[in-house]
Amino acid sequence: MEFGQTNKSIAARKKESKGKDKCEELVEVSKKQKIDIENQNKEAEDLDKKRNAKLHLIGNVLHKDVPIFKEEENNPIIASWGEKPDLEVDGKTLGHLYHH
Secondary structure (H helix, E strand, O other), X not given: OOHHHHHHHHHHHHHHOOOOOOOHHHHHHHHHHHHHHHHHHHHHHHXXXXXXXXXXXXXXXXXXXXXXXXXXXXXXXXXXXXXXXXXXXXXXXXXXXXXX
16 A cells, blocks of 8 residues: 555544544554655665766767867867957956957
């Protein structure tokens, strides 16, 4: 019997007996079901964390033509657009350059 059905059965029996039937056996079953649900939720959270930890180990899938270098200087320029501005950064102009 499911947790919700058990609780409905308890409520129905108490209503029929006008509170005289304590439904002790069903109350115990309901408590056990509640504990089982809590344990399953904890297990599900743990499994979710383990799955996510493994998923974070998987990197991006790269196209076969993508070059792999440790330094950016070795990467070829595939495409560029617009005019490259002739700016000199001297350390004094920080915050005065407009990026957009």
